[in-house]
Amino acid sequence: MLPGSVLPGELAYGSLVAALGSDTDAVVKELEVYASPEAPPDYTLDLEVGGVLRDADQRGWERFHLVGYSGGGAAALAFAARHSERLASLALLEPAWAGRWDLSSPEQALWREYDRLETLPSDQFMRTFMRLAVKPGVELPPPPPGDPPPWMAKRPGGIRAFMKTFRTYELDRDALARFDRPVYFALGGLSNPDQYGAIATRLSRVFPDFELEVFDERHHFDPPHRIEPERLADSLRALWRRAERREPPP
Secondary structure (H helix, E strand, O other), rough: EOOOOOHHHHHHHHHHHHHOOOOOOOOOOOOOOOOOOOOOOOOHHHHHHHHHHHHHHOOOOOEEEEEEEEEEHHHHHHHHHHHHHHHHEEEEEOOOOOOOOOOOOOHHHHHHHHHHHHHOOOOHHHHHHHHEEEEOOOOOOOOOOOHHHHHHHHHHHHHHHHHHHHHHHOOOOOHHHHOOOEEEEEEOEOHHHHHHHHHHHHHHHOOOOOEEEEEOOOOOOOOOHHHHHHHHHHHHHHHHHHHHOOOOOO
């Protein structure tokens, strides 16, 4: 399980891991972009792909199920494109990015808005970044009380590193189209449709076995893996059972 670019993995996935129970060998892997004090200047999604491959090899996993949220979802797509033979299934929880092909006009306009974040000071960066990810009028969660935790200092730099690689990374559409294992996509009904809805639509035209589930009351910053972990756990179990039996999509 790969987290997004804001919360560390344990905070992001703790409720989901608990909901899955002890009979699931769920491993939460932190993003490589935060492995050093500052994001590597030459960072690309290939660093995350290499990290997943290394960890899987260390565990002796020839084939495994991969779950990715937000930036981790983009990394999961990159992994599927480069190492599809290692995956039994792919679960995407609102990936932040899914290649640069077939972008709609609203999606292109939204990415221009993300580019403008580069000019903002850090104290405005995070709130504006969050605002872009949800529908207009959606109330964002307030900042937690007290001083920010130490890991928060790395987040603006990590997010900028993701956005930089999104501008140039070549996600192989043809390789994804050859991915014949089940793909599950969880979409929040209150998330920005010009980003996450558009990504779901584009990927539904690429993956031959694609399942979309909409969580009507959720958005990118109160996602199902934290707010509705039991429901998402049921969906993931169903995905994994179907992958094992190679059943057609529902």
